[in-house]
């Protein structure tokens with residue numbers, strides 16, 4: 259029996275009912291108490307961080323080494339039966355990452371403010387059911403609507419009795435010179451890209467803690483969180499992505515004790531609708547931008563498939579507070 263299951267009564271671990279404020283002691287001798295609202299946690303101490311799964315006996319050769327030619331090679335990448343949320347998954351990077359997670363076996367919920375996902379969604383949903391034996395669901399939610407977000411994430415976790423992962427990819431972009439930026443526009447940027455990401459991660463972490471299996475949270479930052487791209491005039495966006503990268507480090511530091519790992523992926527330019535819209539206004543960038551990175555080209559959403567499966571899965575079980583910077 260794990261440490262968590264010993265500490266928390268079964269009813270509290272699997273109850274679909276919301277659980278009221280619970281106070282727990284900090285494991286180290288810090289001499290103060292914190293309260294966590296809205297979910298149950300065990301008294302003190304650390305949750306077990308799930309390690310990489312053992313290779314099963316069927317997958318081993320006579321010598322005991324993992325057998326070759328089995329569909330279960332590299333089992334630590336296997337996401338079968340894991341429940342993962344992806345925000346911003348109506349299209350673009352989020353939808354591509356949702357597809358990768360499905361291929362690795364996860365049950366995926368795409369969360370987005372758009373009333374309907376892109377036309378691609380339906381074919382991915384069909385593949386999920388027919389080719390991978392799993393499921394892709396769509397739920398409309400605005401990440402700024404915190405009560406709705408919490409209710410939805412809690413409902414999803416209740417449905418499956420678990421929540422294992424989150425990719426927080428919902429984000430907005432706005433190009434306006436710093437001297438002209440309005441406070442309203444800056445606040446909107448930070449509300450979606452920082453507070454929205456923060457509240458999504460918090461909603462997911464509450465459920466991960468409630469069910470006691472740990473989990474993996476991946477925040478989508480950007481290379482623009484670390485550099486000011488020449489000729490890309492979006493001060494608030496860049497500041498918001500710097501905020502996401504630093505937010506991840508803090509969440510990782512706080513939630514490691516629950517077995518929740520938090521990491522960031524910071525893509526370089528990706529050819530998605532977000533970038534296509536910028537190219538419509540500034541066609542010269544189509545030729546200029548590829549010259550500005552080491553590989554001399556822009557990336558495509560599928561080039562982040564591996565990174566997201568890696569970070570959500572046990573393949574990265576000891577990776578925390580890291581920042582995968584891509585193509586800068």
Ligand SMILES: NC(=O)c1ccc[n+]([C@@H]2O[C@H](COP(=O)([O-])OP(=O)(O)OC[C@H]3O[C@@H](n4cnc5c(N)ncnc54)[C@H](O)[C@@H]3O)[C@@H](O)[C@H]2O)c1
Pocket residue numbers: 345346347348349350351352369370371372399400401402426427428429430450454478479480481524525526527528529530531532533
């Ligand atoms: N495209 C790039 O070059 C690039 C580079 C680095 C990082 N990123 C980041 O990757 C992520 C995905 O970008 P993309 O290029 O796929 O963009 P996209 O515009 O194609 O997709 C973003 C999705 O987020 C959703 N969204 C926006 N605001 C929301 C809200 N308030 N609540 C819920 N959903 C909301 C949108 O409806 C959309 O479906 C973003 O966080 C973006 O900042 C993109």
